[in-house]
Amino acid sequence: MSNAALKSDELAAIPMAGGGLTRLAVERLRSARVPLGPILERSGLTPELIAEPEERLSVRSQIALLHEAANALKDDHLGFTLARDHDPRKIGLLYYVMASSPTLGAALQRLARYSTVTNEALVFGYREGNSLNVTLSYSGVPRHSDMQQMEFCMFAALRICRLLTGRQLVPQHFAIAHYRVEGTTTEMSRFVGTKVEFGAERDEFAFNIETRELPVIHADNYLNDVLLKYCEAAIANRPGDVSQLRTKVENAISLLLPHGRVLVGDVARALGMSERTLGRKLADEGVNFTDVLQGLRRDLAVRYLNDRKLRVSKIAWLLGFKDVSAFTHACKRWMGRTPRQLRTSGVRID
Numbered sequence: 001m002s003n004a005a006l007k008s009d010e011l012a013a014i015p016m017a018g019g020g021l022t023r024l025a026v027e028r029l030r031s032a033r034v035p036l037g038p039i040l041e042r043s044g045l046t047p048e049l050i051a052e053p054e055e056r057l058s059v060r061s062q063i064a065l066l067h068e069a070a071n072a073l074k075d076d077h078l079g080f081t082l083a084r085d086h087d088p089r090k091i092g093l094l095y096y097v098m099a100s101s102p103t104l105g106a107a108l109q110r111l112a113r114y115s116t117v118t119n120e121a122l123v124f125g126y127r128e129g130n131s132l133n134v135t136l137s138y139s140g141v142p143r144h145s146d147m148q149q150m151e152f153c154m155f156a157a158l159r160i161c162r163l164l165t166g167r168q169l170v171p172q173h174f175a176i177a178h179y180r181v182e183g184t185t186t187e188m189s190r191f192v193g194t195k196v197e198f199g200a201e202r203d204e205f206a207f208n209i210e211t212r213e214l215p216v217i218h219a220d221n222y223l224n225d226v227l228l229k230y231c232e233a234a235i236a237n238r239p240g241d242v243s244q245l246r247t248k249v250e251n252a253i254s255l256l257l258p259h260g261r262v263l264v265g266d267v268a269r270a271l272g273m274s275e276r277t278l279g280r281k282l283a284d285e286g287v288n289f290t291d292v293l294q295g296l297r298r299d300l301a302v303r304y305l306n307d308r309k310l311r312v313s314k315i316a317w318l319l320g321f322k323d324v325s326a327f328t329h330a331c332k333r334w335m336g337r338t339p340r341q342l343r344t345s346g347v348r349i350d
Helices: 003-012 020-031 036-042 047-051 059-073 078-085 093-099 104-118 148-165 186-192 209-213 221-236 245-259 264-270 275-284 289-306 312-318 324-335 339-344
Strands: 122-128 131-138 173-176 196-198 203-208
Touching (some): 020 047, 020 059, 020 078, 036 047, 036 059, 059 078, 059 148, 078 186, 093 148, 093 221, 104 122, 104 131, 104 209, 104 221, 131 148, 131 209, 131 245, 148 186, 148 203, 203 209, 245 264, 245 275, 245 289, 245 312, 289 312, 312 324, 312 339, 324 339
Parallel strands (some): 173 196
Antiparallel strands (some): 131 203, 173 203
8 A cells, every 4th residue: 555545544433523622622711811822832732723614633632631721720610511501513523413303212213313413523423212311432542542632522512402302301310421529520510410420330311201292393304304305315424434553452451350361261251253353453553452451541541640639559459450559569660659759749641
């Protein structure tokens, strides 16, 4: 394969987004008079990209900017704050597709089908059974790399459901996969109306099944038909799933880590392939399963150690170590220092 073809494939594999969430965060930074230049540079963005609303941004850059903005604003819950306070119309196309749908169930089904039009990494799921379940996962982006974007999407989705129906809907449950220290999420639970479960197996919330028939206040069949045609055309013109296998493996491992030993066979089954096939495909990307597992553990260790409210024993459990001693040895192997030394030196996420 030629170098030009390789570069084309690499570019196609980068999930892109409309950048609406990035621009919401930039507005918040400007209103707080925080200098934008250094934050944009560290996030891989430029003022020119931000200034042009039609320019799409890489999802990884958006995640990085939200992390930088949360630090600069000293708002560790920035994603939630933006979801609670923003004007949903600024989301653009996806909001109007939902707002013109006839019922809440139809609106959520369209969210699941068309979310990738505005953010190629977001995979919303919609499932009906004893309850109406909405799930969210990532494609082409490591789930462990993000907190703020995921929280924005989850809380914004709930808020939009309330706005569309004019009802203060309270989910049967509301779960987020990444971990937060208990006691720091009171405001989030107050907003949802029930306790938000962190460190869950998946990102998900559920309503009573009857909510699917709730009418949308401003339903507009004509507008909805026009928007659906546009969205279908946009989906048809998108490339297929080009996310790297390594990212899929990392996302599968993240769910298994707190349960103890992570086995390659369990991950292979979760991805619908044999252990041998998984090993061969990872080798094609220049890595092996152990590399991915240890790299993920190291990245998560740095992230968790940055949160001073997390006890080292809790971090060891979250990373699947049997005790603190095993975690300490791993930190020395990865970074040459113990967890306590890393915290004392002010370890930061790269």
